[in-house]
Amino acid sequence: MNLTIIFGNGFDKNLGLNTTYPDFYSWLDENQKKESDEIYCNIKEKPENWSDLELALGKYTFDNEIMPDKFEESYENLIEDLNEYLLLEQGKLGTEFSIGDSITELFYSIEKNLVETGQNKNSQIIRRYLSQPTDVNFVTFNYTDTLEKTMGYKKFVVNKGVNQVLVKLHSPIHVHGTLNSSMVLGVNDETQFKSEIFDNEFPEFFVKNKNLTDHVNSTELDKALEVIFSSEVLFLFGVSLGDTDKVYWEKxxxxxxYGGDDHIVLLYDYETPMGSISKVVQRRMERSWNNTKDKFLKQSGLSSDDQKRISKQIFPLYGNGFFNIEEAQKN
Structure with a gap:
């Protein structure tokens, strides 16, 4: 089996790092970064508008009379300061967590999670997949090197009943660049910012699709799409399913x-605690499943009929038992 795990910021948060945008803004404020900068001042005055930095940057170009040169300068300042902040957070990572150990636990906990939330048929399907030799690829939206630091051994055996499953881990693919190297920060497409006021060069970097296709991270994008399309199972963990990465949800x-029933998405809903999933009232339980699936389907770009077709291939997961440093420390 080819399993691809797509990580968002939830992975770093589970490792105990303060890597949210509000964390970054607090650091900016405490360190008095560029007090006269227009965007920095707006973040300080209206932090509620900046929960998603990338979307907020685009919206800011519509809602304010801006000078393009000043905006571009501020945008570049933000990237440099975000890089500095995340380097500090990345340096806090200890050695308590092993992604290999967590993958081993994953082979047991996914099936258990599906059973506990009433998805018995899905559990049987995933059991069949997880009984096969498995190549695990990682696609990460994060700039940090936390995956590399927790990688350790890259080949090991998982005992599944009477069977032994060989698992191979592959090096992570950073589609948005890494700290100190070509960080990609921006919007999904030109509808998400006031593109007409900028020169032709700025969108090449501010629009993620153009940046990833035309500049230094193009090979990483190609690799990411290649492993996604060669996978049987995708596990979306700690991603917000936001508009600025819409191209991935559509892909x-x-x-x-087009893969039919042989393709499965394991969709981890970190906002819904396991305890809120009813094991008694089937209607309430299925409503939870559908709410989780709808978060993805609304970003799919598919017709309503096609959304119904793929809905049965999406298996929701809940709780905090995946890639969790507190759980790792107990074991």
Whole structure:
């Protein structure tokens, strides 16, 4: 089996790092970074508007009379300061967590999670997949090197009943660049910012699709799409399913649609605690499943009929038992 795990910021948060945008803004404020900068001042005055930095940057160009040169300068300052802050957070990572150990636990906990939330049929399907030799690829939206630091051994055996499953881990693919190297920060497409006021060069870097396709991270994008399309199972962990990465959700929806029942998405809903999933009232339980699936389907770009077709290929997961440093420390 080819399993691809797509990590968002939830992975670093589970490792105990303060890597959210509000964390970054607090650091900016405490360190008095560029007090006269227009965007920095707006973040300080209206932090509620900046929960998603990338979307907020685009919206700021519509809602304010801006000078393009000043905006571009501020945008570049933000990237440099975000890089500095995340380097500090990255340096806090200890050695308590092993991604290999967590993958081993994953082979048991996914099936258990599906059973506990009433998805018995899905559990049987995933059991079949997880009984096969498995190549695990990682696609990460994070700039940090936390995955590399927790990688350790890259080949090991998982005992599944009477079977032994060989697992191979592959090096992570950083589609948005890494700290100190070509960080990609921006919007999904030109509808998400006031593109007409900028020169032709700025969108090449501010629009993620153009940046990833035309500049230094193009090979990483190609690698990411290649492993996604060669996978049988995708596990989306700690991703917000936000608009600024919409191109990926559309590609994954396409992969589900044309791959048929053989393609599965394990969708981890970190906002819904396990205890809120009813094990008694089937209607309430299925409503939870559908709410989780809808978060992805609304970003799919598919027609309503095609959304219904792929819905059965999306298996929701809940709780905090995945890639969790507190759980790792107990074992």
């Amino acid at each position: 994954i929806a396409e992969w589900l649609l």
